[in-house]
Amino acid sequence: MTIRYTVDFKNGRVELSHGAGGRSMAQLITELFAAAFDNPYLAQGNDGTLLPPASGRLVMSTDSHVVSPLFFAGGDIGCLSVHGTINDVAMMGAVPLYLSAAFILEEGFLLSELKRIVLSMAQAAVDAGVPIVTGDTKVVEQGKGDGVFITTTCVGVVADGINLSGDQARHGDKILLSGSIGDHGMAVLSMRENLSFDAPIVSDTAALHTLVAAMLASGVNLRVLRDPTRGGLATTVNEIAQQSAVGMLLDEAAIVVHESVAAACEFLGLDPLYIANEGKLIAICAPGDAAHLLAVMRAHPQAREAAVIGEVREDAHHFVQMTTKLGGRRMVDWLAGEQLPRIC
């Protein structure tokens, strides 16, 4: 009789025992998670992780990731789960410090795919400089999950004097967007629907905290930062308009939509304004700062296509409107219904 002491990442599958708290789980943690996320915090091996004191106000954000399919052009659920939560912390003007990662695995899921996802997460965390310091693994029976769900939580600190919030947009402020919209959502959807287009659509998934750091370092009077993820640009600007009790007027011609994304949206009857992004941000600043902020953004590799896409207006109804390319004006409402489920 041979006792198998190692996890079979080539042909093995997730079993219920991998989440039961015993030896199998310990092996999976040691051979996969601890090996991939390798850092001294995670290596403590206790239920919670002890971290140094943090100087400054804390910021905390969490996201469950249920994207389907798990792999798509430009990324996968692994790197997405790192970028998404880092970005939420970065949008507060904070420096992201630590990530936690909790996995809900479906019995029967290929360990080879899990390993691929975990290595992608690990690379994203290294690239971002934000270690995954603690985690959890649960397994549900086949048919009670969908491969893998990953919930990440990020803790960061925000320096004194930085106060970004969705309720600070003021009449006359300029609205900037860091680049093209719709890439992530259409990359996932085209993979899901098995569509292919002449030009491939690649997710923009990325961690934006270095871009944010450059914007904060510019000395510009930033009011609001937010990343237009689920619900897309349209929903995000509506959220800000409501929080700040203002209206907005966008300029359609200034909003970059890559040709392949526009074509895919037209084919599927979708509006790119409502398609999720994972590597873009909206910035709102005082009008006199817009030109300088735009230059700073365009100097960063993640915002070469940045543009001023509109301005904040007084409006008792907190409506967002848009000047169309044809010179008309239309309402830009919140997303209604589920245009695109499981996009992140």
Next chain:
Amino acid sequence: MTIRYTVDFKNGRVELSHGAGGRSMAQLITELFAAAFDNPYLAQGNDGTLLPPASGRLVMSTDSHVVSPLFFAGGDIGCLSVHGTINDVAMMGAVPLYLSAAFILEEGFLLSELKRIVLSMAQAAVDAGVPIVTGDTKVVEQGKGDGVFITTTCVGVVADGINLSGDQARHGDKILLSGSIGDHGMAVLSMRENLSFDAPIVSDTAALHTLVAAMLASGVNLRVLRDPTRGGLATTVNEIAQQSAVGMLLDEAAIVVHESVAAACEFLGLDPLYIANEGKLIAICAPGDAAHLLAVMRAHPQAREAAVIGEVREDAHHFVQMTTKLGGRRMVDWLAGEQLPRIC
């Protein structure tokens, strides 16, 4: 045509739109999560939550909760998800400060049940004094989840001079257990299997941070704290033995197993040593401190049945052994296989 502006918590069900980032999701967040978890942090309404500076070393812990069934005697997935993560932070000797909560909902899940769960979470958070400061909601299609999964992350701070870790058990140290074992696991299992016993089995799910605070305040030289959850007491002591590179000798007669739990375990062929607990802790202390620590624990309502259940021994193999009630001695190994899946 009537436009429905409110969520129907009486007859409604989770729809994919509740996770799509648009108006439906905003309504669910406002009318359920924000209303139930009501606190000024959550009310900020940004992607991340801004929190005050924290004084001391940080502690961070995360857990996904996939317990099945969702409701059981003594608790439900809601309060469990609050207690479980608070306890992981408390076991580091830390004061839990903030919780995040991320929900993965299955399309078609009853909103009335979701509300019941969320209210239970809210009450648990209030009782523990640890606010839920940020969250996330995702929805997966029917058959791709199982009602609701909840991932919580807790951040706390640990005071200077407190250094608890699984690698600090030393030869001669005493091992204390705060009460009976097996109650949580058997409460869930008896509900799942629709078993009924003469005496009802009630989960011990509870937040243990006030008990830990009392133990720390006693001045006792505590080495290790850990809560014996998945894998039960047996697995937890083996983890500590391995981390500390020691052996252990337990005393079966000192380990409290309630009669109904013992009967249920016998009926199902389970060993209570491997059954999960959610409101118990193991403490390891210097031998001279054991009597004082035991008195302090017994004075706390959560540890009236506390006992010294064994001691740390030198053992190059890091084996855990147990003196049986009949006077023999047997090995207590790690949990192998999935004795009891989805117990937390």
